[in-house]
Amino acid sequence: MNQFGILFHKEWRENLRNYKIFWIPIVFILFGILEPVTNYFLPQLLDSLGNLPDGAVIELPVPKPEEILQAVIGQYQLIGMAILILAYMGTIAGERRSGTATLLYVRPLSFRDYFLSKWLMASITGIVSVWLGLLAAYYYTFLLFNQVEIIPFLQFAGTYSIWILVVVTIVLAASAAMPNAGLAAAVSLALVFFMQIVDSLVGAYWTFSPMKIPVYAVQWLNGEPDLSDYWWTLGIAFAFILALLFFGTGMAKKKASTAKV
Amino acid sequence: MDQSTIVLLLLPILLIQIGLMIFTLIDLIKNPNPNGPKWMWAVLIVVVNIIGPILYLVIGRRNY
Numbered sequence: 001m002n003q004f005g006i007l008f009h010k011e012w013r014e015n016l017r018n019y020k021i022f023w024i025p026i027v028f029i030l031f032g033i034l035e036p037v038t039n040y041f042l043p044q045l046l047d048s049l050g051n052l053p054d055g056a057v058i059e060l061p062v063p064k065p066e067e068i069l070q071a072v073i074g075q076y077q078l079i080g081m082a083i084l085i086l087a088y089m090g091t092i093a094g095e096r097r098s099g100t101a102t103l104l105y106v107r108p109l110s111f112r113d114y115f116l117s118k119w120l121m122a123s124i125t126g127i128v129s130v131w132l133g134l135l136a137a138y139y140y141t142f143l144l145f146n147q148v149e150i151i152p153f154l155q156f157a158g159t160y161s162i163w164i165l166v167v168v169t170i171v172l173a174a175s176a177a178m179p180n181a182g183l184a185a186a187v188s189l190a191l192v193f194f195m196q197i198v199d200s201l202v203g204a205y206w207t208f209s210p211m212k213i214p215v216y217a218v219q220w221l222n223g224e225p226d227l228s229d230y231w232w233t234l235g236i237a238f239a240f241i242l243a244l245l246f247f248g249t250g251m252a253k254k255k256a257s258t259a260k261v
Numbered sequence: 262m263d264q265s266t267i268v269l270l271l272l273p274i275l276l277i278q279i280g281l282m283i284f285t286l287i288d289l290i291k292n293p294n295p296n297g298p299k300w301m302w303a304v305l306i307v308v309v310n311i312i313g314p315i316l317y318l319v320i321g322r323r324n325y
Contacts, residue, residue: 019288023281023318030277030311037274086319143270 003110007117021125028133035072036140039063065145066221072137085188088122088171090181101259111253119172126164152220159217166210169241173248208232210240285314296323
């Protein structure tokens, strides 16, 4: 077996043993189900928990199914991204500290294969989790509200998968560049959340940036985003991912000597 | 929708939450060296819904 295969096998085993490939999808599915259900029961919930005076009448419009999926993405953008970042903050930085890294680094290791095997494993876990979660949300929305057309849904979930790739790449590159897992998480959380805030504040001046992918993903549900902007955004996102992959590989190599014995 | 369908719809949520809780508690009991006192994690996992088990799995297991 080639080196990449061996390293990937190691990553797979590790993710199996620390249960990441079980609990990350489960959490995404849970949040995917919770959103349509709470929306469905919102009138009853307000009734029993809302402390409303007797006789108060609230007319809630029935949300459109597309709005439910949009709300699910809202949850994923906050809790989901935080979970992905926290789960993978230590992939490289933690390995250096725990001593696993020294076992690897003393061998003639290709850092490209090393970094890519970790990246592939994290990306697979992230994308599979998000798809399972979105499919659960889709099914519940269908049961409780109405059907969302399948083609827009696939376009929406596909576009959102690219965003997951961006986030995973940021975490892994930060994990390679930072001295410990906590700092890696801080840097990637800051990048992912702060950049999105900046993008939504002053981002009106440019229409393509990787931070806009979730916005475009949601637009697929209600029609079609501006296609030239959309493809430019995806192109820039891929260039961004590629650059971060090179950066991460370089940093993993450069910081290899900081591994604790 | 009648009562039984609604119960069936809510069942997965309950199962996932309880499953996650039991799974995490078993892992905590078996864990020889969690990151922080065991009783604290046990309380957190049982009391704080969803977030408690996640926090334990992310921070408490020392698996990074």
